[in-house]
Amino acid sequence: MKFSRPPQRLDRVFSDAPLYFVTCCTYRKRPKLANEQMHEGFVRFAERAASEFAVAIGRYVIMPDHLHLFVAGPNEFDLGEWVGVLKRTVAKSLPKSDSLDPIWQRGFFDHLLRGDESYVGKWEYVRENPVRAGLVGDAAAWPYAGEIVVLQR
Numbered sequence: 733m734k735f736s737r738p739p740q741r742l743d744r745v746f747s748d749a750p751l752y753f754v755t756c757c758t759y760r761k762r763p764k765l766a767n768e769q770m771h772e773g774f775v776r777f778a779e780r781a782a783s784e785f786a787v788a789i790g791r792y793v794i795m796p797d798h799l800h801l802f803v804a805g806p807n808e809f810d811l812g813e814w815v816g817v818l819k820r821t822v823a824k825s826l827p828k829s830d831s832l833d834p835i836w837q838r839g840f841f842d843h844l845l846r847g848d849e850s851y852v853g854k855w856e857y858v859r860e861n862p863v864r865a866g867l868v869g870d871a872a873a874w875p876y877a878g879e880i881v882v883l884q885r
Contacts, residue, residue, distance in 0.1 A: 751790075751804045751883060752811055753854050755841040756819060759834045763796030764826060766867075770794060771876050773825025777818060778880040787814060790851075790883035793858050794876035795865065800858045802851065804883055815840050848884070 758764050771794055778789040787809060792801040805814065823835040845851050862874035871877070 749804045749806055750809070751802060751845045751851065753800070753802055753843045753845055753851075753858075754811070754815060755798055755800050756815065757798040757837040757840075759837050761797040761837075762833075764835060765794050765799060766796040766876050767827070768875075769825050769827060770822060773822050774799070775878075775880065776825075777821050781814075782881050788881040788883060790881055791855050791859070791879045792877060793861055793874070795861055796867075800861070802845070802855070802883055811842060815842075851883070 764770075774792070774794060778792075781787040781789060785805075787803065787805040790802040790804070792799065803811075803814075805811070819836045826835060843854075845854065859871045859877060862868045862877070863871050868874050
């Protein structure tokens, strides 16, 4: 298929800061994340990202072997670079291990959200992850979830 002109870039389609749904998994799905040190390190990183770099993490859920979050940044925001910094920074807050294995699986999953309906729907699904995994009976009881900045589309 040939285009008579290049397709529009997303930054021209979405005039506001893009909102992404991001999932990062641990290496070999090892349960290393759902603990207080990780949670505190993640919240510190998120608060600093908002205050110093105008990158806002909205809602999030930290599962034992993966992390879900919603993030918005300025139009020039480089999501891949930012996720790399997130992984490196948060890994430093995890308990030390004798293993030489990495903490994180390479790469990450991301999805560009196109409206409030998509954000609400994704959040409702994500917040129930601890219940589906049998970790708690009610999503509100999961201690490793929350909202750093209220994001609205």
